Amino acid sequence: MVCLGNICRSPLAEGILKSKAKNLNLTVDSAGTANYHIGKNPDIRSIEIAKKHGIDIKNQIARQFTKHDFKNFDVIYAMDKQNYYDIIQKASSDFDKKKVKLILNEINSNIDSVPDPYYGGENGFNKVYEMLDKACEKIIFDFE
Numbered sequence: 001m002v003c004l005g006n007i008c009r010s011p012l013a014e015g016i017l018k019s020k021a022k023n024l025n026l027t028v029d030s031a032g033t034a035n036y037h038i039g040k041n042p043d044i045r046s047i048e049i050a051k052k053h054g055i056d057i058k059n060q061i062a063r064q065f066t067k068h069d070f071k072n073f074d075v076i077y078a079m080d081k082q083n084y085y086d087i088i089q090k091a092s093s094d095f096d097k098k099k100v101k102l103i104l105n106e107i108n109s110n111i112d113s114v115p116d117p118y119y120g121g122e123n124g125f126n127k128v129y130e131m132l133d134k135a136c137e138k139i140i141f142d143f144e
């Protein structure tokens, strides 16, 4: 799960997917394309919305996406189009590029990017949660 800062959207996506994948042999992780927040815990607003849904993400630690992630993961979900292009830039083969997907393409969504909630209010986080919950439900449904 990859966004820009790895403190708002992708930590939530990681927490939600992990919570749905409990009995499955899946390795779920998240990262940011930017380096601004490396080493930080998620934004308090993401922690709170996750907690409201019974998911604990407070101990996640932000890291930056690297080209090694292409070796370690089969699928890489980008939260938005800019993340998608930034990840593709780090790919070294068509095989790697094919691993990268826009997470909202998993569901019937009228938008293709999960809006960045960082500069908005709490409702932005609610919306992000709902979108990611739907997308993760579909990811698990297809995996099973």
Ligand code: 4NP
Pocket: 003, 004, 005, 006, 007, 008, 009, 010, 032, 036, 116, 117, 118
């Ligand atoms: P994220 O949100 O990409 O969902 O983690 C952001 C967090 C921080 C910034 C931008 C987006 N920032 O500019 O610091």
